[in-house]
Amino acid sequence: MQITVKLFATLRNNRFKIEVHEYPEGSTILQVAEALEIPKEELALTLINGISLEVDNALKDGDTLAIFPPVGGG
Amino acid sequence: MGSVLGKVLRVNLTTGVIAAEELSAELSKSFIGGRGLGGKMLTNEIAAGIDALSEENKLFFITGPLTGTSAPTGGRYMVVTKSPLNNVIASSNSGGFWGAELKFAGYDMLIVEGKAATPVYINIKDGDVEIKAADHVWGKNTNETTDMLLSEVGDHKARVANIGTAGEQLSRIACIMNDRWRAAGRSGVGAVMGSKNLKAVVVRGSGKVEAADVDKFKEHVKAAMGKIKENGVTGQGLPAYGTAVLINIINEAGILPTNNFQEGVFPHADEISGETLAEKYLKKKDPCYRCPIACGRYCEVDGVGSGGPEYETIWAFGSDCGVSDLKAIIKANNACNEIGVDTISAGATIAAAMELYQRGYVKADELAGGPELAWGNAEAVVEWVKRMGDTDGFGKKLAMGSARLTEAYGAPELSMAVKKLELPAYDPRGLMGHGLQYATSNRGGCHVRGYMISPEILGMPEKLDRFSLEGKAEWVRIFQDLTAAIDSSGLCLFTSFALGADDYANLLTAATGVDYTAADVLAAGDRAYNVERLFNMAEGYSAADDTLPKRLLDEPMPAGPTKGHVHPLDQLLPKYYEVRGWDATGVPTADKKKSLGL
Numbered sequence A: 001m002q003i004t005v006k007l008f009a010t011l012r013n014n015r016f017k018i019e020v021h022e023y024p025e026g027s028t029i030l031q032v033a034e035a036l037e038i039p040k041e042e043l044a045l046t047l048i049n050g051i052s053l054e055v056d057n058a059l060k061d062g063d064t065l066a067i068f069p070p071v072g073g074g
Numbered sequence B: 001m002g003s004v005l006g007k008v009l010r011v012n013l014t015t016g017v018i019a020a021e022e023l024s025a026e027l028s029k030s031f032i033g034g035r036g037l038g039g040k041m042l043t044n045e046i047a048a049g050i051d052a053l054s055e056e057n058k059l060f061f062i063t064g065p066l067t068g069t070s071a072p073t074g075g076r077y078m079v080v081t082k083s084p085l086n087n088v089i090a091s092s093n094s095g096g097f098w099g100a101e102l103k104f105a106g107y108d109m110l111i112v113e114g115k116a117a118t119p120v121y122i123n124i125k126d127g128d129v130e131i132k133a134a135d136h137v138w139g140k141n142t143n144e145t146t147d148m149l150l151s152e153v154g155d156h157k158a159r160v161a162n163i164g165t166a167g168e169q170l171s172r173i174a175c176i177m178n179d180r181w182r183a184a185g186r187s188g189v190g191a192v193m194g195s196k197n198l199k200a201v202v203v204r205g206s207g208k209v210e211a212a213d214v215d216k217f218k219e220h221v222k223a224a225m226g227k228i229k230e231n232g233v234t235g236q237g238l239p240a241y242g243t244a245v246l247i248n249i250i251n252e253a254g255i256l257p258t259n260n261f262q263e264g265v266f267p268h269a270d271e272i273s274g275e276t277l278a279e280k281y282l283k284k285k286d287p288c289y290r291c292p293i294a295c296g297r298y299c300e301v302d303g304v305g306s307g308g309p310e311y312e313t314i315w316a317f318g319s320d321c322g323v324s325d326l327k328a329i330i331k332a333n334n335a336c337n338e339i340g341v342d343t344i345s346a347g348a349t350i351a352a353a354m355e356l357y358q359r360g361y362v363k364a365d366e367l368a369g370g371p372e373l374a375w376g377n378a379e380a381v382v383e384w385v386k387r388m389g390d391t392d393g394f395g396k397k398l399a400m401g402s403a404r405l406t407e408a409y410g411a412p413e414l415s416m417a418v419k420k421l422e423l424p425a426y427d428p429r430g431l432m433g434h435g436l437q438y439a440t441s442n443r444g445g446c447h448v449r450g451y452m453i454s455p456e457i458l459g460m461p462e463k464l465d466r467f468s469l470e471g472k473a474e475w476v477r478i479f480q481d482l483t484a485a486i487d488s489s490g491l492c493l494f495t496s497f498a499l500g501a502d503d504y505a506n507l508l509t510a511a512t513g514v515d516y517t518a519a520d521v522l523a524a525g526d527r528a529y530n531v532e533r534l535f536n537m538a539e540g541y542s543a544a545d546d547t548l549p550k551r552l553l554d555e556p557m558p559a560g561p562t563k564g565h566v567h568p569l570d571q572l573l574p575k576y577y578e579v580r581g582w583d584a585t586g587v588p589t590a591d592k593k594k595s596l597g598l
């Protein structure tokens, strides 16, 4: 399935801002993060289509996944 | 003796009388200091119904028990006065170094009364306090004034709080700037200073602020430092990107107000994000007094350096005006600092003017050669901020804030404000708790009276479903009370990502020698909140004013992850009043007041 992955803040270092990737059907947020070599403790905020969800949630074809490391408020 | 000095400096500008008075130990204990104590003392000292810009109003510059100590972020002070924007109680917090310096000079607070016949500034050097002529700096902007006064007092380590031309012109969105880029921003406090003909307060102190129990205090400071370092937000996120990192987060959630809250997704968000700011313009971090978090930014454009911009500022001049040019946003931020206007209200007022223009209320010929108020016009945001310090014309109209501006054109519904104070950078249609907090904030549309973004977006201290109503009234109340207590303590609200009520209680106890439990800290916050509510009610405010702009209650978000939602405020307010101990019309009950000793 195709997932649009958006990375933010320090997660962009040596990776990318936004790319479309192919993942096995039913992959979870955590599995996508593992494939991108993002350590679990860096997954401070994960949104599927703009809705904040825990990392064991599964993605479906066409979803947009946004991943933020620990960030600020203001 | 402890970190509360017990001393009030009172300066009457009408009579020229300068007096050092004793602070009531009882009041200081139950209201802690800062926002709580200032609110209580202001209520005691001014009559309801006075004109906020008359000499009857008073201006409190008030610190907390932890200001000037070694506690992390202990440099904060509050400006407390009656707001000329909306007649409610104004309490604007600022960082930098000025507040700590006032303590070093030997005072917990400065109260300014009356009105000088001609422009003056107050010069405080420990026990030597003078009212000095300021005609030569009247009409100058904040950086120039700061430079001139520092060389005049002959001490470059002195600290300056001042107003720019906006405050002089009584702009209802004027702020007070200190240490060049730090602002007591909201509620028009700069206009109160201007109305008193007070251009600046310069302060220099040689004293120290000692804790009552030095060893215990050191221990608690060390523990607090540790928690701040370990916490992802205060230890990594804020230090690395400042507050601007929120642009992308809030945009991804579809609640980044765009074109005056007509939309919630800004297609150019990444161009104005904290990431882009860090990559292109950031020169260094610019922390306040004893702050390990250092969220403050220092940026440079075209060879001109300045503090900021913050998340709120980037949003206000950026997506809220449809502008994607970060360089222009930084210039608009600098112009705000120079003329001394609140960046949130200034940007949001230009956004309201753009919508007035879009809908044909404002015509091109009124703009007298100024840039077109078209969405996305980067030149417009810079130029129109500069003109907010003007003595007449459309710039002067803008300087009165969005509520007065839109009313003048017969379209008050286009002001995205609560109680006339412009809303900040989070659309409440996708944030049930945060929207309730906007509606019930005692100073009007404000995010730092109970930052529900923390649980509703950032997942701290726990993750809440942002669309759910359940438990939100209770959360908002606790957040509002804790915030009021932190605002009373002298610490920065950002410490609350890492610290809880018991940490503040420990620090306050060791610093002051007065025993505070976590429950006492929250009760002091609750007390402060109720004092503010009662102040506003005496000014004629009621439950009818606990509301949101019509657009956010009635018009569903048009697109993006928050599509289809409105804010169901009516479903939350009754529960909120109940958990606050107020009656069904939002009035604190006799029992409630009694339990708080009011």
Ligand code: SF4
Pocket: B073, B095, B096, B286, B287, B288, B289, B291, B292, B293, B294, B295, B296, B492, B493, B494
């Ligand atoms: S966290 Fe930011 S605003 Fe707060 S004291 Fe530190 S630098 Fe100042």
